[in-house]
Amino acid sequence: MNLATRLFAFTVIAAAAAATAPAAFAQTVDTPRTRAEVKAETLAAMKAGEIVFGEGTPAEQRPAAASIKTREQRKAETMVARTKGELLPGGIATYRSSLSQQTATAKSTKTRAERKAETLEAAKAHKLIPAGEAG
Numbered sequence: 520m521n522l523a524t525r526l527f528a529f530t531v532i533a534a535a536a537a538a539t540a541p542a543a544f545a546q547t548v549d550t551p552r553t554r555a556e557v558k559a560e561t562l563a564a565m566k567a568g569e570i571v572f573g574e575g576t577p578a579e580q581r582p583a584a585a586s587i588k589t590r591e592q593r594k595a596e597t598m599v600a601r602t603k604g605e606l607l608p609g610g611i612a613t614y615r616s617s618l619s620q621q622t623a624t625a626k627s628t629k630t631r632a633e634r635k636a637e638t639l640e641a642a643k644a645h646k647l648i649p650a651g652e653a654g
Contacts, residue, residue, distance in 0.1 A: 552560075564570050586593075600606050629637075641647050 597606070
């Protein structure tokens with residue numbers, strides 16, 4: 520094939536592609552939907568759980584962990600723990616954890632002035648733990 524034949528073949532292929540391109544793109548473009556259709560789609564997506572509220576995205580959705588116990592089994596275990604005294608009333612655990620600190624410092628052998636002096640010496644020697652760094 521000479522150059523003229525190749526150029527003619529290329530032109531024919533390009534013209535055919537240009538002629539069929541709008542028809543191909545027209546099939547992929549959605550026709551405008553009505554407001555009622557958009558509302559119906561939104562409601563269906565909300566019911567299906569596809570719309571996530573807040574900062575989450577649908578990719579972050581995870582199925583809930585399936586429990587291996589029935590509700591009755593969990594309730595029975597809770598009642599057994601309650602009768603044994605293993606359950607603490609709400610807020611009592613925090614009180615008991617601070618109670619150990621109260622009992623540890625209840626019988627101090629130092630006066631307030633002695634403790635203050637020790638704290639000032641530790642501050643001068645840079646031996647105090649910065650706030651929020653303990654633990």
